[in-house]
Amino acid sequence: MEVVLTSMHYIYLLFIIIIIAFMVMKKDTTLVSIIGVFVLGLLGTSSVYKALMGIFNGLIYATKELMPTIFIISVITAMSKVLMASGINEAMISPFKRFIKNYDMAYWVIGIVMMIISWFFWPSPAVALIGAIFLPIGKKAGLPAIGVAMAMNLFGHGIALSTDYIIQAAPKLTSDAAGISVGEVMRASIPLTIVMGLVTTITAFILLKKEIKNGVYKDELENAKEDYLEENKLDVNFSSRTKNLLALMMLVLFAADIAIMYKAKLQGGDATALIGGTALVILAVIGALAYKKAVFEKMTAHMVEGLQFGFRIFGVVIPIAAFFYLGDSAILDIFGKVLPEASKGIVNDLGLALASIVPVNATVSSITLTAVGAITGLDGSGFSGIPLVGSVARLFSTGLGSGTATLTALGQISGIWIGGGTLIPWAVIPAAAMCGVDPFELTRKNLKPVVIGLIATTIAAIFFI
Template identity: 60%
Template structure:
């Protein structure tokens, strides 16, 4: 590994399990995260004052990393409010309502559209592109908002992001780590993505339908909210509603074209969607409210920002802690790791790889474990190069299967951290659907774990 595990690594690992345990118990994790940051600061700095300063700086770092997502979600929410108040939203979704005749059709329609758009432009812009339109249609069809969030998350941040067939950012990183061609990783990932995708989404669908049938998960509250929103019509003629119902999707479609022609990805693509939403908000507010439009633009934005920070508030402390597992530690506390360290999370992943015997079954399980552990920092991408390196280690020792192991590590890291099992990684979907991100993660756990077990078995067979 180039460095031994020190007290810092073990303390970080202990707090990971504490946080996961608190989440499983459905309790708030803020206290555990803040204490964890303080203890880490005390270990690396040996000063109570520096540790207290580190708590604040780690929160600032987390907010800085998340502010782009907070802002674009806030603007989208503000725009959505205007669309709902004017009735444009209802006019715009009517074609999708005809397609989504029941919860089952809504589930698979939303999922497939989310997957296709995410392949081309990554999930975060896709959430903003289709969430506003498809969420009300799906809820009206009888699919709870939490179910909509699940399907968008699993198909977008799960299947599409972990495969990344079009943009190829993920396979490029893992291929470089393993020292093999990108094409080899993509080819090897196809059967694994198919197994992971089918098992996970079908399992989630079964659990969702079961809980709806038992009355555990209900749609009435969300349907009522949408009904109330759609009854608050602004002063706008039917003709104008129909015009804007056509213009708004066209503007977002033009965004899609611009993303493709200008090769916009990630943050730039999200910013384009956010800027377009801001433009739509301004125009609609001026048309709807006329003389009071100037003031109402600000009011809508403030309301959107209040929503954004209300949703992100509980997530910022836990994000602040897990960011310390990667580059956040240096940003907050400086160069405090031993020489040769690759970051706390990567060191733990590499230590795991170095403590198990080498054969195909253990190789697949360990590579997936390393990927999952590196995904705990919430990005899904920071550790996949390490997953590729570990895959090469096992592939070389076994004498085969390097590409398959590399793809498996990629799938595990991104499904966990990219992601479907880390609360702040699901924030965009949770915010658009107005559901609790922690509850969304809890809903995702069983399908994703079952899917991962099936995928590991498939990898062992292929190797």
């Protein structure tokens, strides 16, 4: 079928290139995205005032699409505040102390626990939840602070955040842009995540173990102190029995959520709503027990902190999402029928056109998605650019005739591993700060394992398309 490309198609493609260029230069893409929406509106409607209205309506459209994600992150962050204030976070982690006898076990136990908790709380709150407990335990077992930071960072900001199986914020963004369901992206990401996770974490451990054996961290480990816990003063003094019971209650409730999601086949927004409702109940129950008469004021304060965190993280996503949503059906909602009658959307049209003039194959597509994901992650957000990888994946898969979910998952993994993040200094600050290491040093340690992992994952993706 012959595809009719209009000036809107070429302008859309041009702005994608400009946005990628800005990301490479580590420049903010908000203004470029807003200009892109305006120019597309001006071309489509030939009206300045409609184009101006389109900017605002585009932001509203993107915000409505992202609001469940922003709220779930805000709610979980608010819940994490009361857990830290009451010491329940320590009760959740303390059973793992008995398993950490040497630095080998320390690396893997810290990493796996970080990954599991990050699926529920996201990595930044998870770092705060478990870092204070595991850092002294890890150092006592012979794992240097940089090793603890690497374990938390690779398993948390790497594996957990790039998959986001519980909260489903990342797959929601990419699946929307790719025009497929959240479940498809998540299923396609499983084999790729196994390859990326195993290759990266094993490579990092081998390199770290070599340095430990060569005595690189000898002085640090000899002077390891266990005074980190004393720095974390609690606002509420629960008894150990109460903390353990409340920690168990949390685990039971979230385990029940997982069972319900599986049995009722809840995904995307429904799964997010279940987790969010549970988190609010936990916040209310623990808050009431901890703060008593002051619970109303304290809960409000924690909710405000959570919302501030959520909008700070996702504020950069909204303008760029508004632009990329125009590549699909959102353009009808925002500007009306401004494309040719036979158009299937800007991205689909470009994909069909590309397929007719460029030889597209699985190898080229996989390498391109990894590269685009990596570039979008250069801003240190990880999330601001993943709508782009969904759109690009859709474009290439249209030419291939298959592989949308695999290419989308690959771009998502690449973008978030790098920008979400393990290779951008300002993205690793939570783990680096918690462990008292230089963020630039942490990114240098992560560089080789992550690059090797991305190469292996890209090769694997070629065979799954």
